[in-house]
Amino acid sequence: MLFRVSPLKSLIHLAQSRKISYGQLKSWYSGLVKKPPPIPPYSHIIQIGDPVLRVVADNVPNDLIKSSEIQFLIKIMKGVFKRYDCVGLSAPQIGISLRVFITEFNANHLKAFDEAERKTKEMKIFPQTVVINPQLKVTDYTKVIYTEACESVKGYWADVPRYRAVELNGYNENGEKISINAKGWLARIFQHELDHLDGKLYTDSMDRKTLTCTCWQVVNERSGKVEIPFNR
Structure with missing residues (x-):
């Protein structure tokens, strides 16, 4: 046999x-x-070129905000948010085209800037907040230009003009209405995240001449032997 x-x-x-x-x-x-390739919601942040980042995201039906599906999405977003140490993260950035984002600006984020920069950019601590179906109203049309980066445009930053102050309205993760008046850095974060929900990236409105590789000096120091990780 x-x-x-x-x-x-x-x-x-x-x-x-x-x-x-x-x-x-x-x-x-x-x-x-x-x-088989993973399916969204991803546990990583997708990168520029992914078609999802160029789609206008759909509203979440109000009666589904507390559904298990949306709560699961928020749970995944919070995990990715923490892993990447974000100040803002939108659902499209993990592959789900829905109008949901999370934002936070904590003490550790604040420590990355000196006192003069904090004052100039009007930086204040803001607790982690989930915003669903946000609507933005500009309350100060003064344009302010500062450097921005994005986890979906990994390894680069550029100068971007934003309105100085806005009013944000929407719903929190419990389906409750929220309204936030923001100026300075928080207003910038809100506008950045709203762009994601509208299929836009900061590269669309940046000063193109300021686009910079975040590690260009290290590239030279190490003769080009540098790798940029796309996960954490």
Whole structure:
């Protein structure tokens, strides 16, 4: 009677005869097996070029805000938000085209700036807040230009003009109406996130000559041997 030896056992025998480690073999063999791509909501932040970032997001029906599906989305967003240490994150950035974003500006974020910069940019601590179906009203049309970055445009920043003050209306994660008057840095964060929900990125309104690789000096110091991670 003939016994068939499994392909994996044959490979293990071959690896042993050629002194290939099990780890090397496992890595090679797993590369042969096609894994289905992940589906959103992702546990990573998608990058510029992904079509989802260019779609105007849909409103969440008010009666579904407290549904298990939307609450699950918010849970995933909070996890990604914490992992990437964000100040703002929109649902489209994890692959879901719905009008939901989270924002926070905490003490650690504030410490990254000196006192003069905090004052000039009107920075204040703001607790983590989920905003659903936001509507934005400009309350001060003065344009202020500061440098912005985005986790969906990893490795770059640029100068972007924004309105100085806005009024934000929407719903929180419990389906309750919220209204926030913001100026300075928080107003900028709100406008940045609203852009995401409208299929826009800061690259659409930036001063193009100021677009800068965030690590250009390190690239030179290390002769170009630098990698930018796209997950955390």
